[in-house]
Amino acid sequence: MTKEEKYQELLQEAEALTAGETDEIANMANLAAAIYARFGFHWVGFYRVCGEELVLGPFQGPVACTRIRYGRGVCGTAWKEGRTLIVPDVDQFPGHIACSALSRSEIVIPLTRAGAVVAELDIDSAELDTFDAVDELWLTRILAAAYK
Numbered sequence: 001m002t003k004e005e006k007y008q009e010l011l012q013e014a015e016a017l018t019a020g021e022t023d024e025i026a027n028m029a030n031l032a033a034a035i036y037a038r039f040g041f042h043w044v045g046f047y048r049v050c051g052e053e054l055v056l057g058p059f060q061g062p063v064a065c066t067r068i069r070y071g072r073g074v075c076g077t078a079w080k081e082g083r084t085l086i087v088p089d090v091d092q093f094p095g096h097i098a099c100s101a102l103s104r105s106e107i108v109i110p111l112t113r114a115g116a117v118v119a120e121l122d123i124d125s126a127e128l129d130t131f132d133a134v135d136e137l138w139l140t141r142i143l144a145a146a147y148k
């Protein structure tokens, strides 16, 4: 099965899992579990914007940093810049926050509402250069389907 085919199925699963459920935390929990189960990434989870910080939300994988300040690390930078960040080698990203020593590459996709970032989907891979524009496209679609 290609990556695109896996994402196609995942999109349908995400739509089914979140249909009729308005609780954002519940939907984050099931989305993190669905992505993690399908791809086996090292870590899949959400950070929520709470005032001046990102605060850890539902996730699957090893324990993680609970708070990340605006502009810090990959997550805080994606929030500040209001755009998806794909990091092929986290050791080359200045200020990367190593919640897990096994993380090698990362993608962070902001979830925006009325132009403001309200949360982020963060995925870590234990391998270098895991994420590309295909992941960005499909994960963005999945977030859009879950948070209409």
Ligand code: SME
Residues within 6 Å of the ligand: 043, 064, 065, 068, 072, 073, 074, 075, 076, 095, 096, 097, 098, 099, 100, 103, 106, 122, 124
């Ligand atoms: N690596 C992230 C921190 C979050 S963990 O990957 C779960 C960062 O640099 O923002």
